[in-house]
Amino acid sequence: MIAVQIDDIKLFMGKMFKEDTFDDFDLVSATIHQGIIFTLDGKINPDFYTEETLPTSAYVSWIDYKNLVFSIIKGNKTPSLMKIVFAVSYKSKQNLVIKSNSNFDPDEINDFYINILFDSNGLKVITGTNYKQFTLDKSVESYFDDSILKFLIKNEIPFI
Numbered sequence: 001m002i003a004v005q006i007d008d009i010k011l012f013m014g015k016m017f018k019e020d021t022f023d024d025f026d027l028v029s030a031t032i033h034q035g036i037i038f039t040l041d042g043k044i045n046p047d048f049y050t051e052e053t054l055p056t057s058a059y060v061s062w063i064d065y066k067n068l069v070f071s072i073i074k075g076n077k078t079p080s081l082m083k084i085v086f087a088v089s090y091k092s093k094q095n096l097v098i099k100s101n102s103n104f105d106p107d108e109i110n111d112f113y114i115n116i117l118f119d120s121n122g123l124k125v126i127t128g129t130n131y132k133q134f135t136l137d138k139s140v141e142s143y144f145d146d147s148i149l150k151f152l153i154k155n156e157i158p159f160i
Contacts, residue, residue: 002145006123007158016084016116017070021155025086026059028113030069033081038072040065042085059087082118087111100143108132112144125152125159 006012015021027042042059049055073079088096094106110130117124127148129141152159 001127001129001141002148003124003126004149004152004159006125007160009118009123012123012157015155015157017066020063022066022086023061023063024089024092025062025114026057026089027062027065027069028059028085028087028111029083030065030085031081031083032069032072032079034072034075034077034079040069057090061089062086079118080120082116084116086114086116088114096144096147097140100140102137102139102143104137104140109140114148 027040029042030038030040032038042065044055044058044060046054069084073082088111093109093112096112097104097106097109108131110132113128113130115124115126115128117126125148127145129144
């Protein structure tokens with residue numbers, strides 16, 4: 001797990017809502033505190049779909065819901081708190097585990113998460129890895145953390 005402070009909040013928000021920078025991620029949840037609290041659960045509701053149209057992912061894709069989240073936060077007053085949790089796609093999870101050169105099988109990892117937390121202290125990006133079983137081996141987690149730092153650098157998102 002790593003936590004970094006984002007230097008340019010406006011730039012980050014533009015990349016998250018107006019560009020395709022985060023479009024490959026799945027939306028796990030979003031919580032926005034304004035005059036009321038909005039909570040979105042990104043978990044797929046299988047009862048809504050037919051067998052043929054049921055998505056393979058456990059969560060909705062960010063690209064499909066970022067406009068909804070943006071419509072909630074845009075306005076004259078900035079939210080007092082916003083927390084968005086992303087997960088990497090199943091294919092990305094497989095690639096991360098394989099590229100990490102660890103002894104893990106992709107099915108031994110529940111998910112890799114990116115937590116975006118905006119509050120009065122600024123904007124933070126916090127990573128997390130959820131294992132199916134306890135392990136002391138953090139090689140795949142370290143690889144994921146490094147990948148997120150490289151992602152921020154590649155997308156020219158300054159951080160501390």
